[in-house]
Amino acid sequence: MSDVEAPVLRDLQSAATSHRGDRIFNRTIAAAAFTALIVLGGITIFLGAQAIPVLQQQGLAFLTTSEWNPPDYGIWGMLYGSVLLAIIALVIAVPASLLLSVFMVFLAPKPLATVLTNLVDLMAAIPSVIIGLWAFYVLAPVSEGWQQLMNQYLGWIPIFQNDSGNFSGTPFTAGFVLAIMMIPIVTSVTREVLGRTPPELINASEALGCSLWSMLRYVALPYGRGGLVGGVMLGLGRALGETIAVFFVLKIVFDPVNYYKIIESGGGSVATLIVSKFGEASGPYETQLLLAAGFFLFMMTLVVNVIANLIVNRTGRLQS
């Protein structure tokens, strides 16, 4: 063996960065790389600056009451409504996405799986305003019929109560639309996570006589648990921030807050509130209220997304 020590790449790099052109290049690129931080910080500071006077004037009631009558404003109903819609969407979209990705990874023949992957990606690319248009004219009438049936046969369950007989603009329809938008996002992550289950483990479990069900239950799902949870939370972040598709199918109601009657007309969503009230905002103060509402929406989605990304990153890098 030779006695000559090869310089490691690190040394080469530091030697190279002593070059003046390189220093300029590195600093320019590093400055550009912090755009993301600047934008996130800017949103926090500038929207936060609008939220402070609102909180001073309205007090905590801005977050805990539900009202939009001058001079009293409160967005509790909207915050709660956003979470309720997201839960409805999760209940529909998570099983659907998991089953869809199980079909694509373990059941479908390879050519069919490729076609389905492309179709799911195409579904993810459909703009939300088009989904909203479709939901308003095609889905909502169908959904009303189904909700009447649910009320007729399952009305004894509290969540399927409906006292008004009005089935339009319900949280259920809005949650369903959100679910349709979440399915491709969640599926693209869960498909990749399930597809990464090591084939040795799958083969070993089959050699031990496991059925598909026990392979999923004891091998694939535990192996990909982190990625699956992260994927669902990424979808949740999207659902909380979605504006336009919900705007067309949800009737915004401040008082009384619709806590659990998901097929009763009327609900809330912070993002939709901002768009629907912005056009008719009566003055700078109402605009400021909407900016404050946007600040709390941003904080809510930021927390969900950061947790989701931490979980996904811990389980290895994924494209999404």
Add this chain to the structure above:
Amino acid sequence: MSSTIVFDAETIPALTEQKPQTPWGRRTGKFRLVVVLAIVIPALIVGSLFMFSTLPGAVIMVAVYFPLQIIATVLAAISVRGTKSAGDAVIIVSAIGATIFSGIVLISLLWSIITKGIQAMSMAFIFQNNEYISPSTPLGYGGIGHAVLGTVLIVGISALIAVPLGVMTALYITEVRGRAVPYVRFFVQAMSGVPSVVAGLFILTVLILTGVLNNSAFAAGLAYSILMLPTVARTAEEVLKLVPEELRTGALALGSTRARVALRVVVPAAKTGIITAAILGVARVVGETAPLLLTALKNDKTVLNPFSEPISALPTYIFTNVAQPYPDAVLRAWGAALALMVIVAVLFTVTRVLSAKRPGK
């Protein structure tokens, strides 16, 4: 073992005649019968319900056929393979059910966009603007020309801002490799979760309410670029990572500086991938509506100046025409949706073609 055992095919005739045994793949007469029964019986019951009951078809499929098919498959599985296979039957039928459900949603979406959008299409609809047009004006007059121009202008401005910044962010992660790489990556991920309405509010409060910018295409382009940057940065990072390390070390060994390696070797090598990243970024934002409603507002005239006045784009055109009481206005919304969908589909296909080529580069 000193002596080797020789398996001679001729001495063991059974080996030449038999294929390897696969007991799990054996299809006996009973198996075939059970499979046929599990398919035919639910279909017969549902078929007779369709003929003789007044229940709507969708209700029959969801409330009767789906549970019935699960029960039939479970019974079939138990009778052939034993009780352990019951779970498999449930999973398989539900997975196929979920796939069909998603397929129906996608087909319904595309079908309604195409069949309704095509009714609005005409040369006038594509090229004229919406000036002097009210919601009740018949379809022969006015169209989306100004909105298409608006979309091109706004998306173009945002691409000019976000693509260089996104590629530079990716270059920082793959080429400069500074100490802040994990943080930069984390912030880019966090930025990809910014709701579109918040991006609009940010530009509104920083630049429009302070009087720096008018409600204009440029303001909307800035809001779009906030949404576009993370997509470009993450995709560009993926493709820059595919550039072989040997290209970098080779160029360095020839005496090139790091900056030249990045700009003259790595970026040209990943050219197709970077174009894909830019197109994916454009596809991500082209249908976003909420930021436009807050920053660009709407305008029925054709606007070419990106700084002067409010401007319409395809999403805002759709938004203003939904829920109008006039059928022709609603058809305008569907027509604009078809135009937007065609743009998205073209971008989608281009990225697929480009990324299919990439391994050969």
